[in-house]
Amino acid sequence: MRASRGGWVVSSSSFDPLKCSDLREVYDLLSPNYKGRCTAPLLVDLKSRRIVSNESADIVRTLNTASFGNKKTRADLYPEYLRNEIDQTNQWIYRLLNNGVYRCGFSTTQTSYDAAARDVREGLTRVDALLENQEFLCGDVFTEADLRLLPTMLRFDGAYAPLFKAGGAHTRVRDFQHLHAWLRRCWHMDDGAVQKTVDLKQASESYWKQLFPLNAGGIIPRAVTAKEIGLE
Numbered sequence: 001m002r003a004s005r006g007g008w009v010v011s012s013s014s015f016d017p018l019k020c021s022d023l024r025e026v027y028d029l030l031s032p033n034y035k036g037r038c039t040a041p042l043l044v045d046l047k048s049r050r051i052v053s054n055e056s057a058d059i060v061r062t063l064n065t066a067s068f069g070n071k072k073t074r075a076d077l078y079p080e081y082l083r084n085e086i087d088q089t090n091q092w093i094y095r096l097l098n099n100g101v102y103r104c105g106f107s108t109t110q111t112s113y114d115a116a117a118r119d120v121r122e123g124l125t126r127v128d129a130l131l132e133n134q135e136f137l138c139g140d141v142f143t144e145a146d147l148r149l150l151p152t153m154l155r156f157d158g159a160y161a162p163l164f165k166a167g168g169a170h171t172r173v174r175d176f177q178h179l180h181a182w183l184r185r186c187w188h189m190d191d192g193a194v195q196k197t198v199d200l201k202q203a204s205e206s207y208w209k210q211l212f213p214l215n216a217g218g219i220i221p222r223a224v225t226a227k228e229i230g231l232e
Contacts, residue, residue, distance in 0.1 A: 009021065128176040
């Protein structure tokens, strides 16, 4: 999909059971009085034709407990015995990394950028140290905390570092040994199932194409591939 009029354009109606042309049309159809920004992700209940949530953290938590009629055993990303640790990890991961990269990219003063860049470097270093002696952020199992960090790390070397100067223009995930090993582990989980949900080329190029103030010339560098960032 591509961005347009504050929303997302659906490239093919086959992807959208509501047959809307863009995300704004989905909001207008299911929540006519909504005046906010048309953001993604968006969780919709097709049966009731209502918007459930457009907050990614809420959607992750909701989907973890939702029943889809599949009796196969599913991974519990928010197990009760790890909930306090997951919640605490989510807080600093969001502050230092998930939000930190955007604070770098959209800083309007040197002072605010320097503070954000320090946070990103602190976050990367903290994650790297945490993963030195365990496979995932909260121990030996993949949890919600890993899921929330994963998209940021997958986009980091292709967009956040070079375009947002996140952590410094030359900061790269692949330079953090244990973090990079975690990223490879996540990328190859479930016999490549994760890879099927992520288009690395589009995930990076979309930032260079859509964020005109940060890339006024519209120049798009050669896309970073999984092989180039050491995932294969």
